[in-house]
Structure formats: structure tokens, C-alpha cells
Amino acid sequence: MHGPTATADWISWPRVRAFGALAAAGYRRHSTYRQAAVAGATTNVVFGFIKVYVLLAVVAAGGAAVGYDRRQIVTFVWVAQGLLTVVLMWSWTELSERIRSGDVVTDLLRPLPPVVAYLAEDLGRAGQAVLTRFLPPVVVGALVFGLYVPGRWFTVPLFALSVLLATVCSFCCRYLVNATAYWLADARGPIVLWGVGSGVLAGLYFPLRFLPDPVAVALWVATPFPGLMQTPLDVLVERDGPALQCGLVALQAVWAALLLLACDRTQRRAERRLVLQGG
Amino acid sequence: MARAYWALFAGQFRSVTAYRASFAVELFSNLGVIVFDVLAVLVLFSVTRTLGGFTVREVLVMVSLTACTFALADLAVGNIERVKTYVRSGRLDTVLLRPLGALPQLLLMDMPLKKVSRSLFALAVLAVALHLAGVTWTPARAALLAATVAGAVTFFGAFFVAGASVAFWWVESGELANSVTYGGREFAGYPVPVFEGWFRNTFAYGLGFAFVGYHPALALLGRADPLGLPAWSGWAAPLVALPAAGAAAAVWRLGIRHYRSTGS
Numbered sequence: 001m002h003g004p005t006a007t008a009d010w011i012s013w014p015r016v017r018a019f020g021a022l023a024a025a026g027y028r029r030h031s032t033y034r035q036a037a038v039a040g041a042t043t044n045v046v047f048g049f050i051k052v053y054v055l056l057a058v059v060a061a062g063g064a065a066v067g068y069d070r071r072q073i074v075t076f077v078w079v080a081q082g083l084l085t086v087v088l089m090w091s092w093t094e095l096s097e098r099i100r101s102g103d104v105v106t107d108l109l110r111p112l113p114p115v116v117a118y119l120a121e122d123l124g125r126a127g128q129a130v131l132t133r134f135l136p137p138v139v140v141g142a143l144v145f146g147l148y149v150p151g152r153w154f155t156v157p158l159f160a161l162s163v164l165l166a167t168v169c170s171f172c173c174r175y176l177v178n179a180t181a182y183w184l185a186d187a188r189g190p191i192v193l194w195g196v197g198s199g200v201l202a203g204l205y206f207p208l209r210f211l212p213d214p215v216a217v218a219l220w221v222a223t224p225f226p227g228l229m230q231t232p233l234d235v236l237v238e239r240d241g242p243a244l245q246c247g248l249v250a251l252q253a254v255w256a257a258l259l260l261l262a263c264d265r266t267q268r269r270a271e272r273r274l275v276l277q278g279g
Numbered sequence: 280m281a282r283a284y285w286a287l288f289a290g291q292f293r294s295v296t297a298y299r300a301s302f303a304v305e306l307f308s309n310l311g312v313i314v315f316d317v318l319a320v321l322v323l324f325s326v327t328r329t330l331g332g333f334t335v336r337e338v339l340v341m342v343s344l345t346a347c348t349f350a351l352a353d354l355a356v357g358n359i360e361r362v363k364t365y366v367r368s369g370r371l372d373t374v375l376l377r378p379l380g381a382l383p384q385l386l387l388m389d390m391p392l393k394k395v396s397r398s399l400f401a402l403a404v405l406a407v408a409l410h411l412a413g414v415t416w417t418p419a420r421a422a423l424l425a426a427t428v429a430g431a432v433t434f435f436g437a438f439f440v441a442g443a444s445v446a447f448w449w450v451e452s453g454e455l456a457n458s459v460t461y462g463g464r465e466f467a468g469y470p471v472p473v474f475e476g477w478f479r480n481t482f483a484y485g486l487g488f489a490f491v492g493y494h495p496a497l498a499l500l501g502r503a504d505p506l507g508l509p510a511w512s513g514w515a516a517p518l519v520a521l522p523a524a525g526a527a528a529a530v531w532r533l534g535i536r537h538y539r540s541t542g543s
Contacts (some may be wrong), residue, residue, distance in 0.1 A: 053475060190301065197494075206319050
């Protein structure tokens with residue numbers, strides 16, 4: 001469908017415009033689910049309270065061993081609750097459903113490769129989620145508990161970059177998980193496995209820094225999971241010195257590039273063997 | 280009548296086993312949920328010795344008790360969550376037209392095999408946790424455990440049914456109920472003294488989640504409540520379950536009567 005072409009041709013003005021249009025469409029599409037946004041934000045806030053009290057009890061009893069102070073842990077929890085839907089760890093089954101029904105064939109006829117088209121829409125969705133889903137838990141956290149104020153001038157822009165990379169990494173992982181439907185016809189199993197594994201490995205159940213150092217380092221280097229949630233949070237609360245803080249984001253960028261490549265390869269391989277479902 | 284229900288059940292069984300690889304992965308992942316619950320507690324205790332004044336063994340009893348009763352409730356009535364997709368798509372019409380009860384049909388319209396394995400696994404984890412905590416068994420404590428499991432399963436089941444009924448009024452707000460149902464499950468697994476203020480009062484005593492995990496665990500472990508509730512509160516799971524079940528049934532019936540088809 002989209003064979004190897006020269007880079008100059010690949011990133012052409014019409015393609016950039018198409019990417020922008022798809023992102024805007026993703027933004028508008030997700031703006032229409034207002035009830036769902038209120039319900040989802042409420043759930044994020046309730047879980048935020050539970051997690052913040054549990055981790056505050058850990059900080060109170062564990063002291064310095066925890067590696068985060070009170071403000072940092074509060075910020076960690078509430079910003080994580082806000083990022084959940086921006087990064088979108090769960091509940092994306094669109095591609096696998098389209099593969100199952102055979103609708104994916106229309107995606108192949110579009111002027112952009114499916115990976116790029118879906119990424120554009122996902123970034124639009126994430127932009128929308130920043131307004132409706134990121135802000136409510138963060139505001140609640142700030143009002144009820146008080147948040148950590150970063151001390152370095154570059155922390156906030158670095159955090160924004162880190163969130164963008166986390167969203168791209170999350171998108172790629174979701175794309176790969178959904179793409180198993182090309183081979184299995186039904187991707188429910190892999191999607192559930194991803195839902196269960198990604199949460200704990202990304203740092204949603206507990207900060208990954210609580211793990212023994214060798215395990216934490218292995219997770220960061222060998223898997224993309226910490227880059228989905230733990231990295232942006234550690235960047236924001238300045239868990240590490242400036243060098244490591246920037247290094248973690250660089251590692252995220254490497255993972256984003258590798259995952260995009262993996263998505264592209266997987267999609268091409270699937271297209272070569274694709275038997276279309278439906279009629 | 281029973282044959283009609285059996286046909287629904289058998290059809291679902293065949294449909295999930297049609298995609299074997301995917302089903303196997305799903306089965307495995309379902310056990311993962313409980314493994315990670317336990318793992319999360321162990322990791323928290325690797326940086327602290329106590330949580331809200333309780334040791335890791337005591338907290339594991341609370342976590343596993345909640346995980347187990349929640350898994351059993353999910354097995355029994357968790358499928359009810361699908362009602363929101365049925366309402367949105369108008370497929371509930373088909374369900375209502377059949378000469379069978381709406382609630383039992385919805386419960387049988389998804390294969391709960393994966394949930395059976397999860398429940399059995401959770402029971403095993405609970406047995407290990409109780410053993411590790413060194414509970415001294417008396418006839419009264421055995422009766423307490425049985426009453427708590429029955430009460431907590433009914434209690435969580437009531438939240439599933441009441442939560443799903445929200446979809447009859449607000450189609451897109453299924454997740455609103457999750458905040459209480461799944462939030463409550465999460466809450467019930469930790470010692471109540473960990474939480475503070477109005478949030479503690481609402482979830483622990485207002486909604487009653489303290490009485491299905493924390494207080495029964497205290498009674499089993501033979502510990503007094505640091506917050507000063509009397510010892511008999513450990514037996515309160517059935518007491519909170521009955522009004523919850525009654526309220527859930529009423530909300531469900533109201534919802535079914537309120538249902539307007541999408542007409543599509």
C-alpha cells in the first residue's frame with residue numbers, strides 16, 4: 001500500500017495537512033462524549049483519594065526510605081490520575097474491532113499509512129483529554145492536598161515533552177496489542193493482558209522506585225512501560241538530578257522511535273498476509 | 280425454561296472457546312489481577328514496616344478477603360455491566376421481548392468461565408493469607424468467615440446491579456458507577472485508619488465498605504479497632520448486605536420501567 005519512498009516525498013505538505021486534519025477530527029470526536037468525561041473524571045478523583053491516602057501512610061511510616069516527600073507523593077498520585085486518560089493506558093479496541101469486522105480495509109485505502117492516521121487521531125484525542133480529564137484530578141489534588149512546585153525552570157516544558165512521548169509510546173503499545181487481531185482474529189485476550197500488565201509496570205499501582213534498584217533499571221531499559229507514566233511523573237516532581245531527569249526523557253524518546261518502527265513493520269507484515277473478513 | 284437458559288449459556292461457551300489463543304491469554308490475565316493486588320501490597324511494605332498501624336500479614340488478610348469476595352460477586356452478577364451497551368444499541372429490546380427474566384438473561388449472556396478460575400485462585404490466596412496471619416480457628420471465627428463471605432459477595436453484587444442501572448438514565452455514564460463499585464473494592468482492601476476525614480466517613484461508614492473487609496479482618500485477627508468501633512462490628516457484613524441488596528433490586532426495577540428503546 002505504501003512502499004518505501006524518499007523521505008522528502010514522505011513528509012510532504014498534503015500529508016502534514018492530512019495529519020493535522022485527522023488530529024483535529026480526533027479532538028472534536030472526543031469532545032462530544034461529555035457525560036462520559038464527567039463520569040470518568042469522577043472515577044479518577046475517587047481513586048486519587050484512595051491512592052493518595054495509602055501512599056501518604058507509606059511516607060509517614062517509611063520516612064526517607066520512600067524517596068519522595070509528602071508533597072511529591074501527593075503530586076505523583078494526582079497528576080497520574082489526570083494523565084491516565086491523556087496517555088490512555090486502557091480501553092482502546094478500535095483497531096482490533098475493525099480488523100475483526102473487516103472495516104480495516106477502508107483504512108488501507110486512505111492516503112496516509114494506518115499507523116500514522118491512527119496516531120494523528122490519538123494525539124487529537126489526547127489534546128482533548130488534557131482539558132477534560134487531566135485538569136479535574138489535578139485541581140482537586142491542588143485544592144485538597146497542595147501540589148509540589150518544581151524548582152527548575154525547564155521542568156514544566158520537559159514534563160510536557162515527556163507526556164507527549166508517553167502518549168506516543170502508549171499509542172504504539174495499544175496499536176501492537178490490537179494488531180494481534182490480524183493473526184488471532186480476536187484480540188480480547190491480549191487486550192486484557194495489556195490492561196493488567198501495563199498498569200502495574202507503568203507505576204500506577206505503586207511508584208516503580210519502590211522496587212529494588214536492579215529491577216527498576218531493568219524495567220526502564222528493557223521495557224517501554226515506565227515511559228508510559230512513571231517517567232513524566234518523576235520528571236515533574238524532580239525525583240532525580242537534572243542529568244538523570246533529562247536522561248529519562250531521552251530514553252523515552254528512544255522507546256517511542258523503536259515502537260513506531262515496530263508498529264510500521266507489524267502493519268506491513270499484516271498487510272502482506274491479510275485475509276479480509278466480512279464481505 | 281431451564282433449557283432456554285442452558286441454550287444461552289452453552290452458546291456463549293462455544294463463542295469464547297472459538298478463539299482459543301485469545302481465550303487462554305485472557306484466562307491467564309485474569310489471575311494476574313489478583314497477583315498484582317498482592318504484589319502491590321508487598322512492594323509498599325518493602326519501604327515501610329507498617330501501614331496505618333498494621334503489618335503486612337494483617338493487610339494481606341484484608342486485601343485477599345476483599346479480592347476474593349469481589350471476584351465471587353463479579354462471577355455471580357458482574358455481567359450486568361454489559362447493560363449499558365445493550366441500552367445504547369437498543370439490543371435490550373430483544374432481551375425484554377423474550378419470555379425470560381431480563382436480569383438472568385443478561386447474567387448468562389457472557390461466559391463466566393474466566394471468572395470461575397479467578398474466584399478459585401482468589402480463594403486460594405485468601406486461605407494462604409489467613410494461614411500466614413496465624414489465625415487461631417474457633418467455631419465462632421469459622422462462622423464469622425462464612426457469614427462475611429456471604430455478606431460481602433451480596434454487598435458487592437448489590438453495587439454491581441445498582442451501578443449498572445445508572446445506564447437506564449445516563450447511557451454514557453456507566454463509568455460513574457465504577458467509581459463506587461471498583462473504588463469501594465480498592466478502599467475495602469486497606470485498613471480504614473489509613474484514610475482521613477470526610478472521604479473515610481463516606482466510604483467506610485456511609486457506604487459501608489469498612490464492614491466487608493477491614494472490620495471482619497480485625498475480628499478474625501483478634502485485634503481491636505484503633506478507631507474505637509465495638510468488636511461486634513466485625514460481624515456486620517450481612518447487616519450491610521441486606522439493605523444494599525434491597526436497594527439495588529429496587530433501583531434495577533425502576534430502571535427497567537424507565538427504559539426507552541432507541542428505536543433503532
